[in-house]
Structures are given as structure tokens and as C-alpha cells.
Amino acid sequence: MIDSFTLSTGFGAWNAVFWVIAFLIAFIIGWLIWSRGEKTYDTSTSATASFLSGNAEPEKEAVHIRAGNLYWGYTDALSGYYRFIKPLHTGNLSDYFLAYLFVTALVLIVVVVLK
Amino acid sequence: MIDNLPFLVVAITILLGLYTILFRKDLIKMIMGISLLESGVNLFLIALGYRWDSIAPIFTGAPSLAMVMPTVQALTLTSIVIGVATLALLLSMVMVIYRYYRTTDVREVTKLQG
Amino acid sequence: MDILFDNLPGLLIAIPLLGAFLTPLLSRAGDSIRNAWVLIVTGLSSVCGLLVASQVLETGTIVYTFGVNTVSNIIPPDSGGIPIRIIFTIDPMNAFMLIIAAIVGFCITLFSVSSMERLSGKDGFFTLVLLLIAGVYGMIATGDLFNFFVFLEISSLAGAALVAYRIDKGVAAEAGLKYAALSTIGGMLFLVGVGLLFAQYNSLNMAVIADRMQLTGLDIIAFVLFFTALAMKCGAVPMHFWTPDSYAMAPSAITAFLVVSSQASLYALFRVCFTLYGGQINPLTVGWVIIILGILSMFIGVTMAIPQKDVKRLMAYHAVSQTGYMLLGVGVGLAALSSTCLSQSIGVMALKGGLFHIMNHAIYKGLLFLTAGVIMYRCGTRNLNQLGGLGHNMKWTMVFFMIGALAIAGIPPFNGFASKLMIYESTFLFNPLLAVIAMVVSILTLASFVKVFHSMFMGPKLPEYENVKEAPTPMLIAMGILAILVVLFGIFPQQVVDALVAPAASALIDYQGYISAVLGGA
Incomplete structure (x- = not known):
């Protein structure tokens, strides 16, 4: 089955x-x-509070690791690649058209040559 | 030769349109290029449907000559209507962009990038 | 009743179109009536789509001709053997796409009825949504090239208007302009291709053209025009630039359906390669062109996604990357099927994997965009740097996001894994390097969704989102439907493949069957 x-x-x-x-x-x-x-564990006491070597607990905002700080090592290791690839995404409409027509021409050449 | 003249005009119009789209830096002018491209394509469709010595397919009191198949004319009408809608949409978007960005230069309308 | 069932393919378009143009009228009567109307219309058209699909899967290809009494009379007797009528051809491949559009279409309307509640300009919005749905149904169902162009333009115009609907200080208008302008150019070049084919074969009907195809020089130019226009519309790298812009700026529910509309273009791309030029164009060349586009899309899409800070832009780059998987699967299918030294089963399996991935992607990416929509609706920001700790208050949204994220990363037992497994195994036998790249991309996908999950849901409750509430019920229902499908398709993949994907793949391969279904004995 x-x-x-x-x-x-x-x-x-x-x-x-x-x-x-x-x-x-x-x-x-x-x-x-x-x-x-253990079912008698009491969560209302300070037994559940975080204990950081006796220091005061930092603000909640300070604890959370923001997205911008994640994968710093990854992007840094590949910075050469990103320096190349990011400027290609210019946001300029002319470049969008250019890429499209360029690919059209390229595919035309490939399809005609390797018919 | 004379038969192919419309297609020559079509090619010139389309190429002019593509040139305008690619190398002009003003959004309004790029949209004019798109409009040129559209006209070129419409002319291409109409030119395809032309036949020498034929008549329009209207049967009432028609002489007994060969009739043109009206498919391409119908296509062109549809395509013109679509073109009008597209142009209106594009131009209104440029208007909105100008209201906020204070420019229609394509190099400066790049808030979305990366 | 019978007449209704005979005309189901026509109703597929008629219902949303009629619904669209009556929406502004009905919104005079009040919000709740308009919402009910929109839901009824999309519900009915989805039911229509599912009924048509089940009919096709049961009895074989449906050919529906507009304007004739007898359904079989496609070529008018007085036209000299030229089929000039508008026809819809729905074979199992179209049925497969119809099912996707029907499911996602209903979910996004349910979602937007609730997410639009507090915003203005609702009548225009829902009119455009219904037009977009009608356009996508038309693109999928039509068997006529010019008709396809018309529906392509309807869906791109409605889509662009929806992208720009919330002007958002002009940025959304910028995204809409980019989408509309590129779609227009693509559509125009597509129309040139249609004209080139019409000039030679005197027909616009895909089956007739496929039957008469000679592969002259003009045909090759037309092929390239079709190919790149459709590849651009489905967002293949390096023509993907519009995708992150417009997906990020559109309202989230619309983005979920823009994915489906991109996939309708993808379907048309496959239809052109497999059916229109079936057996004529060199499959090895075209297959490798598709594979290269697919590999580029996969890799560049996912690497661009990782450093993004806007959650929807990140997901949009993932949509590009997942489109790469579909292109890879189908490209390998096309290349391997023509190869003499590889077994046919590799090609068929790759093709099935690619198609199955279309369905899975539409569902889980829809789910992910809807969760992003909930976050925007409740927190008012898309910036990952400002979000955090939402898991405490939005438990269901978190669960749905997890299901979607695990599915997109190809983690078993969700549906993304099943289709990716089929792609990996067949691609590995075709060319091991391609399979390795596909797996690396999958790992990077997981990595970037771990980042999104951490920065949105994990961590302590942030003070600014202390009192964030769970999503409203209609949104939860819409996400729930998609999430249940993700899980079901993941646990019972073989049933889905047997019932939907395998018929679609064999219909795509069998172009002779498509031609004879339309032309019959003629």
C-alpha cells in the first residue's frame, strides 16, 4: 500500500x-x-530569566541580529564576484532593452550557425 | 522591386524605432520609439495582406474579381487598439514618475537596482 | 446544462472578462457586495478551469471553436481549406497549466479581498485582477498565435497597471513602466514573428503552421523572435532585470499571480519549441540554449538574492532562480530526447521534472509571496533590517513561511524536493556538471531562506512589533490552501506525476498528436 x-x-x-x-x-x-x-516547575519566578555572567540583560533590540549582518562572511568572500555582478543590475531601462536585443541577436546567430 | 517597397519602409521604421528605444535617454522619446516600432509592425501586417488587382471582400454588388482575405486587416486593427492602450499606460506612468522624480531621464529613473 | 458544459472553454475567458467589466458597476453597491462578486467570479472561473482540465485528462484534447455550432467544424467549408476561426486547443499540457492558474487565481483573490480592506481604489484594482486572470487563462488555452499575442498583451497591461497601482512615491510607477515597456517590445517582436509565419503559411493556427512548417530562413527568424520574447517574459537571465523590480513593487497577492503569468509564457516557450517547430528545429542546439539560459538564471538569480534587504526583492530573485530549474529540466528533456546515444527515459524524466517544478513553484512561491504580503500588511515594511521577532505573535504565518521556504529549498518531504529529485537524477546522467550546479543552487537557496526566516521571525519580540496581530482569517485560508497543497504534493508526488505531469509531458513530446487533434482527418 x-x-x-x-x-x-x-x-x-x-x-x-x-x-x-x-x-x-x-x-x-x-x-x-x-x-x-518535572511538572511542578514554576515559571513565574526568576528561574527562567536569562543570566549573563551577572551582567544586566541587554535591550531586546540589541539582542536581535539584523538581516544586514547575516552572511557577511559569505558576501565578503565572494566580493569579487559581487563587484562584477551587482553593477550589471543598473536599473536603467536602456540596459534592459539592450540585454534583451543582445540576447535576441546572440540566439539568432547560434540557431542559424548550428542549424 | 516595387512589390518589396513596403517591406523596405517597414524595415526602416522598425530599425528607427529600435534605435530610438536604445539610444535616446529621455523616457518620452523612448516611448515614441516604441510607438514607431508599433507602427512598423502594423505596416508590416498590412503590407502582407495586399494583393494586386483584388477587391475588398464586400459581397454586395461585387465584381467577379479575386477577393482579399481580410485576416491581416483584422489583426492590424486589433494591434492598433492594443498599441493605443499600451501607449496611454506607458505615458501615464511616465507622468507619475515625473511628478515624483522631477525628471524623465532614463539614467536617473533607477531607484530600483542591485 | 449540456450547453454550459459544451462551452466550458469559452466560459473560461468569458466569466472573468464579464466579471471584470461589471466590477466597477457593482462597487457602487458597496464593498461587501463587490467582494462577494469578485470571489464568486474567480471561484466560478477556477471551477471552470478545473472542470475543463479534468475533462481533458479524461477524454483527451478538447478543440473548442468560437462561433460554430458543431464543435468539430474547425475549417469553414467556404474558406478554401484555410482555418481562419479562433480556436482554443486544450491538451493535457494546457490542462496542467490551467490547474495551476485556477488554484493560485482563487487563492490570490481571497487574499487580496482581505489585504485591500483598508486601501482606496478597490474597484479598479479588482477589475485589473480579473483582467489579469482572464489574460493568463487565454494565454494558456488558446491555439492561435495572434490570439496568444492579444492575451499576452492583456495580461502584461493588466499586470503592469497592477504593479504600479500603489504609486509608492513613484517607485512602483518606475517598476510598472519597466515591466510595461519591456513587455510591449517583446510583444511587438512576437507579432513580427506571427506576421512572418502568416506570410508563408496563410494561417495563424498553431497546429496548421506546425503541420506546414518548412523551416525556411524566415521561420528561423520567427523562431528566435518567439523564443527570446517568451524567455524575456518568463524572466530568464540575462533578460531578468524587470523581474525583481516589478515583483518587489507589486502588491503581494499580485506578485503571486505574476509568477503564474510568467509561467504561462514559459509554457508558450515550450509549446513553440516542442509543437510549433516540433521535429524541425535542431533540438540539440535549442536544448542547449535553454539549458544555458537555465543555468545562468539559477546561479545569478540565487547569488543576487542572498545580499538583498527587501524581502520581496529577495523572493523575486528566487523566482528567477527557480525558473532556471524549469528551463534546465525541459532543456535537458529537449536535448536528450533527440540524442541517439542516451536513453529516451532520461529525456522524458527531465521533462517531467521540469514541468512538475512549474506546478510546485507556482504553489510554494505563491505561498511565500502571500506570507510576505502578511508581513507588509501587519508591519508596514518590507525591509529585513527592520523586522524581527514576529514568530511570537504570528505563529501561523511563521508555519506557512517555513513550509514554503523548505519547499523552495528542496527539503524533503515537501513538493520542491520531489521535482528537484527528478531533475537532478536525469540531469546527472545527461551531464553531471549541470546536476552539481543545480544542487549548489539549492543549497544557496536554503541559506538565503534561513537568513529571511531568522531576520523576520526569530529573535526576541521587538518593541515596535509588540502588539502585532496574526493575519486575518481570509488571508490564513488562502495561505492554508497553498500550504496544504505543498505538503500533499510532497508526500504523494507519484500520484500527481501520474495524474497530471506525465500526460502533460507526453502531450508536449507528441506534436503529431496535437496537429491531428486539431486538423482531424483533414
């Missing part, structure tokens, strides 16, 4: 139902462990 849900790619196969079953089992095990935990 489950076999009928197998995606056959002709060279391999993939069955998501098994994956879902594995997820369910993992979830049940996790839930079992969680349900055996």
Missing part, C-alpha cells in the same frame, strides 16, 4: 511516507520524554 506512494524517477526512488512515519515516531519519542518531565 505504501509502495504506491513511491516516486519512481526511473533511476532511483523516493518515498515520502516513510519519512513522515519516521518523523511521527521521533515526535512520539520526544513527547514521551517531555511528558515524563
Whole structure:
């Protein structure tokens, strides 16, 4: 029955139902462990407050890492590539037309030559 | 030779239109180029449908000559209507852009980039 | 009742067009009546689309001729054997695209009814939405080249007007101008191609032209004009510049449907390569041109997406990148099917993967753009640097975003994985390098969505979004429908492939079948 849900790619196969079953089992095990935990734990006291070596907790705004700071290393490592590719996206309508007509000419040449 | 004259005009109009679109820096002039391109294409369609010594396909009291198939004329009419709508839309957008940017230079209408 | 069912393909266009032009009239009667009207119209046209599609998948290609009583009478007897009538040809490939447009079309209207609530100018907006839907249905269903041009222009004009609808200090107008101007040029060059074909074959009907195709020099020029116009409309690099501009500035629900309209152009591109020039144009050359466009789109799209700060612009670059996958799959299909040394099954599998990816992409990208729309609706900004900690208050939106993000990154068990797996496996046998690039792009996609997820939903509650509320119910329903489809298609991919994708792929390959379905014994 489950076999009928197998995606056959002709060279391999993939069955998501098994994956879902594995997820369910993992979830049940996790839930079992969680349900055996301490139930009298009181969240209203300062036991849940964050403790940063005795320093005052910073403002919420300071904790959140903004998008601009993410992947700095990635863009820096590829800065050569980005220095080349970003200026190509000029936002100038003439360049858009030029790219379109250029590709038209290029495809025409390729299709005619390799007919 | 004389048969191909309309197509020569078509080619010239289309090339002029493309030149205007590519090398003019003013948005209004670029839209004029688009309009030229449209006229060239419409002329091309009409020229395709022309036949020597034929008559319009109106059957009432028609002489018994060959009739022209009116498909291309219908296409051209449709295409003209579409062209009018496009031009109106493009020009109104340029108007809005001018109101906020105070320019119609294509090199300065580049707030969206990168 | 029977007459209604016989004319379903016609109603497909008639309902949204009629609905569009009655909308301004009905909005005089009040907001709620207009909203109900718009929902009924899109609901009906979606039902129409699904009914037509199921009819096609059951009984084979439908050829619907406008203006005749008997459906089979395509070539008028007094026309000297020239089919001059307007016909719709709906084979399983068109049916496949119709299903996509029907699902996404309904969801975006449901979403925009709610997201437009507090804004002005609603009657024009919904008129344009219905026109856009009618244009896309027409592009998909028509079997006539000039008709295709007309619907292409309808959808680009309505789309451009919608992109510029919220002027947004002129920036949206700039995006709309770019979209409209490029579409017009593309449409005009497409029309030149139509004229070149009409001059030689005296017909505008795709099947007739495909039947008479000689591949003269003019035909090759027409092919190139079609090819680049449609590749530009679907946003293939290096003609993709308009895509991030207009996708980012359009209202989010519209962006979700602009994706479908791009994919209708993609469908037409495949129709031109496979059917109109079927067996005539050199498949290896054209296949490799498509593959190169696909690889460029995939790679440049995703690398441009990563450093973006505007969430919708980022997603728009991902749309470019995902279009690359479809081009890659279908290009490999085209090249491998013609090859004598590779097995046919590689080509068929790549083609199926590419087509399946069209459907999956329309659904999960629609879902992602709708979540971005919710964020804009509730927080009023698209800038990722200003967002954060929304997961505390917008739990459902977060779940839907996660489903969409995991699907686009090709993480099992969501639908993006199933189609990408089909593309990887067949492409690897065709040329391993292509498969490697495709996988790297997939990883970069995941990386950039991790960034978006972190910066929008993670982190502590920010003070400025302390009291942000969850999205309104209609928006949640619209996103929910798409999210459920993402999960279902991911868990039961084989059923979808068997039912929808495989017939579409074989219809695309079998151009003789398309021709004989229209021309019959004639």
C-alpha cells in the first residue's frame, strides 16, 4: 500500500511516507520524554530569566541580529564576484532593452550557425 | 522591386524605432520609439495582406474579381487598439514618475537596482 | 446544462472578462457586495478551469471553436481549406497549466479581498485582477498565435497597471513602466514573428503552421523572435532585470499571480519549441540554449538574492532562480530526447521534472509571496533590517513561511524536493556538471531562506512589533490552501506525476498528436 506512494524517477526512488512515519515516531519519542518531565516547575519566578555572567540583560533590540549582518562572511568572500555582478543590475531601462536585443541577436546567430 | 517597397519602409521604421528605444535617454522619446516600432509592425501586417488587382471582400454588388482575405486587416486593427492602450499606460506612468522624480531621464529613473 | 458544459472553454475567458467589466458597476453597491462578486467570479472561473482540465485528462484534447455550432467544424467549408476561426486547443499540457492558474487565481483573490480592506481604489484594482486572470487563462488555452499575442498583451497591461497601482512615491510607477515597456517590445517582436509565419503559411493556427512548417530562413527568424520574447517574459537571465523590480513593487497577492503569468509564457516557450517547430528545429542546439539560459538564471538569480534587504526583492530573485530549474529540466528533456546515444527515459524524466517544478513553484512561491504580503500588511515594511521577532505573535504565518521556504529549498518531504529529485537524477546522467550546479543552487537557496526566516521571525519580540496581530482569517485560508497543497504534493508526488505531469509531458513530446487533434482527418 505504501509502495504506491513511491516516486519512481526511473533511476532511483523516493518515498515520502516513510519519512513522515519516521518523523511521527521521533515526535512520539520526544513527547514521551517531555511528558515524563518535572511538572511542578514554576515559571513565574526568576528561574527562567536569562543570566549573563551577572551582567544586566541587554535591550531586546540589541539582542536581535539584523538581516544586514547575516552572511557577511559569505558576501565578503565572494566580493569579487559581487563587484562584477551587482553593477550589471543598473536599473536603467536602456540596459534592459539592450540585454534583451543582445540576447535576441546572440540566439539568432547560434540557431542559424548550428542549424 | 516595387512589390518589396513596403517591406523596405517597414524595415526602416522598425530599425528607427529600435534605435530610438536604445539610444535616446529621455523616457518620452523612448516611448515614441516604441510607438514607431508599433507602427512598423502594423505596416508590416498590412503590407502582407495586399494583393494586386483584388477587391475588398464586400459581397454586395461585387465584381467577379479575386477577393482579399481580410485576416491581416483584422489583426492590424486589433494591434492598433492594443498599441493605443499600451501607449496611454506607458505615458501615464511616465507622468507619475515625473511628478515624483522631477525628471524623465532614463539614467536617473533607477531607484530600483542591485 | 449540456450547453454550459459544451462551452466550458469559452466560459473560461468569458466569466472573468464579464466579471471584470461589471466590477466597477457593482462597487457602487458597496464593498461587501463587490467582494462577494469578485470571489464568486474567480471561484466560478477556477471551477471552470478545473472542470475543463479534468475533462481533458479524461477524454483527451478538447478543440473548442468560437462561433460554430458543431464543435468539430474547425475549417469553414467556404474558406478554401484555410482555418481562419479562433480556436482554443486544450491538451493535457494546457490542462496542467490551467490547474495551476485556477488554484493560485482563487487563492490570490481571497487574499487580496482581505489585504485591500483598508486601501482606496478597490474597484479598479479588482477589475485589473480579473483582467489579469482572464489574460493568463487565454494565454494558456488558446491555439492561435495572434490570439496568444492579444492575451499576452492583456495580461502584461493588466499586470503592469497592477504593479504600479500603489504609486509608492513613484517607485512602483518606475517598476510598472519597466515591466510595461519591456513587455510591449517583446510583444511587438512576437507579432513580427506571427506576421512572418502568416506570410508563408496563410494561417495563424498553431497546429496548421506546425503541420506546414518548412523551416525556411524566415521561420528561423520567427523562431528566435518567439523564443527570446517568451524567455524575456518568463524572466530568464540575462533578460531578468524587470523581474525583481516589478515583483518587489507589486502588491503581494499580485506578485503571486505574476509568477503564474510568467509561467504561462514559459509554457508558450515550450509549446513553440516542442509543437510549433516540433521535429524541425535542431533540438540539440535549442536544448542547449535553454539549458544555458537555465543555468545562468539559477546561479545569478540565487547569488543576487542572498545580499538583498527587501524581502520581496529577495523572493523575486528566487523566482528567477527557480525558473532556471524549469528551463534546465525541459532543456535537458529537449536535448536528450533527440540524442541517439542516451536513453529516451532520461529525456522524458527531465521533462517531467521540469514541468512538475512549474506546478510546485507556482504553489510554494505563491505561498511565500502571500506570507510576505502578511508581513507588509501587519508591519508596514518590507525591509529585513527592520523586522524581527514576529514568530511570537504570528505563529501561523511563521508555519506557512517555513513550509514554503523548505519547499523552495528542496527539503524533503515537501513538493520542491520531489521535482528537484527528478531533475537532478536525469540531469546527472545527461551531464553531471549541470546536476552539481543545480544542487549548489539549492543549497544557496536554503541559506538565503534561513537568513529571511531568522531576520523576520526569530529573535526576541521587538518593541515596535509588540502588539502585532496574526493575519486575518481570509488571508490564513488562502495561505492554508497553498500550504496544504505543498505538503500533499510532497508526500504523494507519484500520484500527481501520474495524474497530471506525465500526460502533460507526453502531450508536449507528441506534436503529431496535437496537429491531428486539431486538423482531424483533414
